[in-house]
Amino acid sequence: MNLCEYEGCEREGRACYLPDDEREVAYHFCHEHAHIEGFCHGCGGFFAGVGDFDFDSSGLCDNCRGDLGEDFDDEDEDDFWEDDE
Ligand SMILES: [Zn+2]
Numbered sequence: 001m002n003l004c005e006y007e008g009c010e011r012e013g014r015a016c017y018l019p020d021d022e023r024e025v026a027y028h029f030c031h032e033h034a035h036i037e038g039f040c041h042g043c044g045g046f047f048a049g050v051g052d053f054d055f056d057s058s059g060l061c062d063n064c065r066g067d068l069g070e071d072f073d074d075e076d077e078d079d080f081w082e083d084d085e
């Protein structure tokens with residue numbers, strides 16, 4: 001396993017990637033420090049300054065937030081089409 005690279009942190013870190021090379025692992029950070037450093041702890045992508053990522057307490061990018069299905073109360077498309085006769 002890889003430890004979080006944040007100074008003084010001894011948690012396990014996940015691979016984080018910079019946008020200019022998404023195949024090369026740039027850092028390892030735990031979920032907390034990934035967010036601090038601007039990385040999504042779900043996918044490891046760099047999202048600092050993108051949308052509301054910096055301010056979202058989940059620490060997840062839009063994509064990963066969607067995957068979780070939390071707070072994702074979208075319209076049910078089946079209902080939408082039901083009256084269409
Ligand atoms: Zn850490």
Ligand SMILES: [Zn+2]
Pocket residue numbers: 040041042043044045060061062063064065
């Ligand atoms: Zn993500």
